[in-house]
Amino acid sequence: MSAPADTLQSVLDRTFASLRHGLETYTAQLTPHEVGTITRVSTGIAMVSGLPGVGFEELVSFSGNVFGIAFNVDETEIGVVLLGDYGHLHAGDQVRRTGRVMDVAVGEGLLGRVIDPLGRPLDSLGPVVSSARLPIERPAAPIMDRAPVTVPLQTGLKVVDALIPIGRGQRELILGDRQTGKTAIAVDTILNQRGQDVLCVYCAIGQRAAAVARTIAVLREKGAMEYTVVVVTEGNDPPGLAYIAPYAATSIAEHFMEMGRDVLVVYDDLTQHARAYRELSLLLRRPPGREAFPGDIFYIHSRLLERATHLRPERGGGSLTALPIIETEAQNMSAYIPTNLISITDGQIYLSPSLFELGVLPAVDVSKSVSRVGGKAQRAAYRAVTGDLKLAYAQFEELETFARFGARLDENTQKIIEHGRRIRACLQQPESAPVSMAGQITVLLALTAAFFDSVPLAQMTAAEQAVLQAAATLPAELKARFDTAKKLSEEDRATLIQLARDALKPFVPPPAESRRTSAR
Numbered sequence: 001m002s003a004p005a006d007t008l009q010s011v012l013d014r015t016f017a018s019l020r021h022g023l024e025t026y027t028a029q030l031t032p033h034e035v036g037t038i039t040r041v042s043t044g045i046a047m048v049s050g051l052p053g054v055g056f057e058e059l060v061s062f063s064g065n066v067f068g069i070a071f072n073v074d075e076t077e078i079g080v081v082l083l084g085d086y087g088h089l090h091a092g093d094q095v096r097r098t099g100r101v102m103d104v105a106v107g108e109g110l111l112g113r114v115i116d117p118l119g120r121p122l123d124s125l126g127p128v129v130s131s132a133r134l135p136i137e138r139p140a141a142p143i144m145d146r147a148p149v150t151v152p153l154q155t156g157l158k159v160v161d162a163l164i165p166i167g168r169g170q171r172e173l174i175l176g177d178r179q180t181g182k183t184a185i186a187v188d189t190i191l192n193q194r195g196q197d198v199l200c201v202y203c204a205i206g207q208r209a210a211a212v213a214r215t216i217a218v219l220r221e222k223g224a225m226e227y228t229v230v231v232v233t234e235g236n237d238p239p240g241l242a243y244i245a246p247y248a249a250t251s252i253a254e255h256f257m258e259m260g261r262d263v264l265v266v267y268d269d270l271t272q273h274a275r276a277y278r279e280l281s282l283l284l285r286r287p288p289g290r291e292a293f294p295g296d297i298f299y300i301h302s303r304l305l306e307r308a309t310h311l312r313p314e315r316g317g318g319s320l321t322a323l324p325i326i327e328t329e330a331q332n333m334s335a336y337i338p339t340n341l342i343s344i345t346d347g348q349i350y351l352s353p354s355l356f357e358l359g360v361l362p363a364v365d366v367s368k369s370v371s372r373v374g375g376k377a378q379r380a381a382y383r384a385v386t387g388d389l390k391l392a393y394a395q396f397e398e399l400e401t402f403a404r405f406g407a408r409l410d411e412n413t414q415k416i417i418e419h420g421r422r423i424r425a426c427l428q429q430p431e432s433a434p435v436s437m438a439g440q441i442t443v444l445l446a447l448t449a450a451f452f453d454s455v456p457l458a459q460m461t462a463a464e465q466a467v468l469q470a471a472a473t474l475p476a477e478l479k480a481r482f483d484t485a486k487k488l489s490e491e492d493r494a495t496l497i498q499l500a501r502d503a504l505k506p507f508v509p510p511p512a513e514s515r516r517t518s519a520r
């Protein structure tokens, strides 16, 4: 009968002993959480007190899984930029420090996805699979890790590749008034990266949802989403999201670059980014400067675009090419933000509204566009065939104005104008129709050799198409030589000339003499 009592006693003893041991060995481990309080919430920002240890740009968390970045760090109060839907936040709510800075998911899993700057999916493809996270703000590669720009980034647009070439690792600004085809140039460049081993990041900042949806649809339809990540903030998102978007996009691109890949980032557009930053700065009561932009507006764009580079082979040899877009007002290139960006970048592609109205598309104003480093990366074959194309085009543009007044022109001037009209016709290109390098070189050679000059203007599109179709039949080894050879050989030039002549034969009217003979 005593056996069960013994057992019960021994169980109790063992339990007490273990509890006693637990109490004796327990050391309290406190994890301090710094908790502050919201004092005020306004459009896109919150003022917070009671977080004395918070660091600059530290991420703080609010209720409802909303995060913010500590922007103004004063002794008594901090100004926080809100990064989500903040409608439920009120004065008196709690705020916690996170001890980390804003970061974003990066990796191959992002390719083909549409995300917001926080890495949340905006498509219906489920959660984003990421291999790592990187801070959105990172120091740019040091000078010693950088290599010169030597490889071209083909845009597939004849006017750009021939006259304003872009190199991998370059920063080329696209600027122009609204609705002049800025996005079209950037999107066409992305489309042309198919099969070129270049990954792309398209960052839409503060744009209309319909415009972004249209761009994504084009990328999908043309199969470009396979190698593209789309980072989106829409016009009605909090300004904080628009502010961090280009930095997040750059970190996503940098991850690929550090893996040795070539990456292209499009920022569409930085005018909206500057406006979002101005809005935040004014709300945070920072002193306004020119055009009410804060004093550090130049710095926010230069530290973003400094991250574009071509790394040395020892650093993986990857590159990050940046195509920032800026909207001008009434063609004013010398406004504050456009001049800032022009001075930060390595050149600009200027789109003219008057050319757009004339139907010259893409509406690139060659005389106001420049590429400061791309020329060194341009393939030798281009240089061999473009010759004085830019000069001839500039001369034509000048003379064309006189021709409009009905002035009587001498034969030579007329010749320059007729040649110029054909240059303009050849440099035109519809949207989403990139032209291969072989096609471009053949057309440009025919153009500079004046083969098109005898083609009637009305037939230029058809004639150019005929040359492009003929160029598509060129042997693969010859096409490969355009990419690798140090110079266009005489034989290759002769092959191209023959090809262009044959293709243009049906479009060239017979000489007057033979016309008379056949009439008789």
Ligand SMILES: Nc1ncnc2c1ncn2[C@@H]1O[C@H](COP(=O)(O)OP(=O)(O)OP(=O)(O)O)[C@@H](O)[C@H]1O
Residues within 6 Å of the ligand: 176, 177, 178, 179, 180, 181, 182, 183, 184, 185, 327, 361, 362, 429, 430, 431
């Ligand atoms: N090469 C082209 N051929 C035909 N149409 C074009 C071409 N480039 C642009 N467009 C058309 O011009 C219009 C404006 O183009 P786009 O949206 O690219 O301009 P944007 O300057 O980026 O506009 P926004 O100022 O609204 O950002 C669009 O309807 C587009 O389809």
